[in-house]
Amino acid sequence: MSQIRFATPSDIPVILELIHALAEYEREPHSVEMTAEQLLRDGFGDERFYECLIADEDGTAAGFALFFPIYSTWQGRSLHLEDLFVKPEFRGRGIGKALLKQVASIAAERGCSRLQWDVLEWNQPAIDFYRSLNANMLTEWRRMRVTGDALTQLAAEGTLS
């Protein structure tokens, strides 16, 4: 039986390993620019940008769920689940579902009206799993992003002092 707990600073190496494993699964192994220093500062420093749950299985970290607050101008406080991942060798034991339920429980406790996350459209096993938990897919919405030089250029044109 796995045990779910909040991550501590000593889990940083494990979290980073799980982030890399998830990126590999998402077919983007080279997209991870995260460092242990950044992860420590942003999760356990003065200003906290994320929270993280670890699922331990016989003392080994088998999976994680990383989330943060977001805001809906229609429904107010919500939680966004950025990463949910269980190592392949620990799958089929309900660990992913236990992590997701725990994040849902935290969302409810904090008065959030929504819990949301993103899924790759080709990841049918994940979509089936989420639908079995009564999650809806918002098929009309697409994500837009500016990053790198495009962000720098756009930012340079901001006028607020």
Next chain:
Amino acid sequence: MSQIRFATPSDIPVILELIHALAEYEREPHSVEMTAEQLLRDGFGDERFYECLIADEDGTAAGFALFFPIYSTWQGRSLHLEDLFVKPEFRGRGIGKALLKQVASIAAERGCSRLQWDVLEWNQPAIDFYRSLNANMLTEWRRMRVTGDALTQLAAEGTLS
């Protein structure tokens, strides 16, 4: 020429009006459950869930941009632009672009590597506008959400004490 500034508590009625106008445009006028009290508490209370820029045109609020920090486990600190809206009678004057540039400027100032937002797939004028600013559409990703009874049910099964 419009002037862009951070919203203050006295802007709450205007922000709420703009939120309703945007929901109308998105064909979901009845989805707004937000109240002035909630908006005040969540934007200007002890814990802040969003920030908001207002574009004034000759002393009238012509549009707004509402955003908050998010976190990427690949690239770190990022900003999410939840709402960007300009009243129809003020369009065609570059106000939307000025608001977006200002949010980009805040993102860069805060060391964010990404600025992102969501767009409805049928909103071609918006998509064209965003692409003209070198934003990319992440076509592979879909949003999943649990809310209402489904969230309550999932939350009830969380096991963390």
